[in-house]
Amino acid sequence: xxxxxxxxxxxxxxxxxxxxxxxxxxxxxxxxxxxxxxxxxxxxxxxxxxxxxxxxxxxxxxxxxxxxxxxxxxxxxxxxxxxxxxxxxxxxxxxxxxxxxxxxxxxxxxxxxxxxxxxxxxxxxxxxxxxxxxxxxxxxxxxxxxxxxxxxxxxxxxxxxxxxxxxxxxxxxxxxxxxxxxxxxxxxxxxxxxxxxxxxxxxxxxxxxxxxxxxxxxxxxxxxxxxxxxxxxxxxxxxxxxxxxxxxxxxxxxxxxxxxxxxxxxxxxxxxxxxxx
Amino acid sequence: xxxxxxxxxxxxxxxxxxxxxxxxxxxxxxxxxxxxxxxxxxxxxxxxxxxxxxxxxxxxxxxxxxxxxxxxxxxxxxxxxxxxxxx
Numbered sequence: 001x002x003x004x005x006x007x008x009x010x011x012x013x014x015x016x017x018x019x020x021x022x023x024x025x026x027x028x029x030x031x032x033x034x035x036x037x038x039x040x041x042x043x044x045x046x047x048x049x050x051x052x053x054x055x056x057x058x059x060x061x062x063x064x065x066x067x068x069x070x071x072x073x074x075x076x077x078x079x080x081x082x083x084x085x086x087x088x089x090x091x092x093x094x095x096x097x098x099x100x101x102x103x104x105x106x107x108x109x110x111x112x113x114x115x116x117x118x119x120x121x122x123x124x125x126x127x128x129x130x131x132x133x134x135x136x137x138x139x140x141x142x143x144x145x146x147x148x149x150x151x152x153x154x155x156x157x158x159x160x161x162x163x164x165x166x167x168x169x170x171x172x173x174x175x176x177x178x179x180x181x182x183x184x185x186x187x188x189x190x191x192x193x194x195x196x197x198x199x200x201x202x203x204x205x206x207x208x209x210x211x212x213x214x215x216x217x218x219x220x221x222x223x224x225x226x227x228x229x230x231x232x233x234x235x236x237x238x239x240x241x242x243x244x245x246x247x248x249x250x251x252x253x254x255x256x257x258x259x260x261x262x263x264x265x266x267x268x269x270x271x272x273x274x275x276x277x
Numbered sequence: 278x279x280x281x282x283x284x285x286x287x288x289x290x291x292x293x294x295x296x297x298x299x300x301x302x303x304x305x306x307x308x309x310x311x312x313x314x315x316x317x318x319x320x321x322x323x324x325x326x327x328x329x330x331x332x333x334x335x336x337x338x339x340x341x342x343x344x345x346x347x348x349x350x351x352x353x354x355x356x357x358x359x360x361x362x363x364x
Contacts, residue, residue: 057337058291062289
């Protein structure tokens with residue numbers, strides 16, 4: 001039987017790699033430390049597979065085909081973007097578990113789109129490379145993409161329900177598998193908009209507070225227009241965090257770190273979701 | 278013709294090397310492949326990202342288009358163009 005042993009929300013901040021780590025100032029060092037904390041906790045949880053829930057930034061899926069939610073069930077490579085010191089070759093997938101999640105979902109009202117050959121972008125590739133795969137216990141990273149960056153968007157509540165479908169599928173899995181779920185998304189950020197570089201700390205902390213309290217209701221109450229107004233188009237990615245929450249219902253969490261500074265594209269929030277006893 | 282056609286063109290220019298090469302060599306001929314009206318084609322040809330966003334084109338695409346095709350590829354210049362255009 002599979003078990004979700006832990007969850008995390010974190011950003012996929014590309015600026016992490018623009019300065020060599022040994023030349024990092026205090027702010028960059030603290031963000032590195034937050035990613036390190038997630039990496040180490042995944043190891044302490046003895047996770048064997050990590051499911052990373054990300055957002056396409058309109059580079060993987062074009063206007064001709066925009067999946068509502070998609071799972072990578074075959075070959076996985078990436079990230080698509082080049083970052084100094086970050087490999088772009090194969091990311092080992094747990095194909096058996098990924099296929100099981102797809103089939104279980106389709107049998108229970110969740111019509112997953114599937115990719116048999118997926119080159120992920122930084123939203124999945126970054127946490128896979130720096131948080132999941134450095135742990136020797138982790139043998140597979142399963143990529144999940146939500147329509148959380150490009151319209152038409154998956155409804156917020158549906159993202160949460162999809163997390164529940166992931167949880168149900170993992171619980172119904174025959175093999176012993178210790179699974180960690182990562183919701184990968186910046187909080188407030190205006191990607192490609194005139195306000196790019198702005199942050200909204202009160203909004204960011206409100207979202208993190210929902211994660212820590214295990215309460216998605218305030219996030220369900222937000223319209224997309226309100227999110228874009230308060231947190232930019234990038235703020236729509238909080239669906240990825242909500243999906244991770246849905247995979248661990250009734251679980252509370254703890255804040256790992258929060259940062260915002262002009263150097264960062266987004267408000268950067270890191271939190272752990274603890275598996276209910 | 279439509280925001281959708283503009284998004285197809287910008288998506289191709291963001292992610293496909295052969296599209297970028299074709300656009301750089303002959304923007305008019307390249308854009309003729311898409312169902313764009315004259316104003317849309319001009320906005321792309323002139324890197325008028327503010328006008329494109331005013332037409333509800335995704336900011337993800339306008340930024341990717343600029344960063345992969347504009348001669349300067351400067352984010353600051355991109356933002357300056359957006360802001361000057363009232364976005």
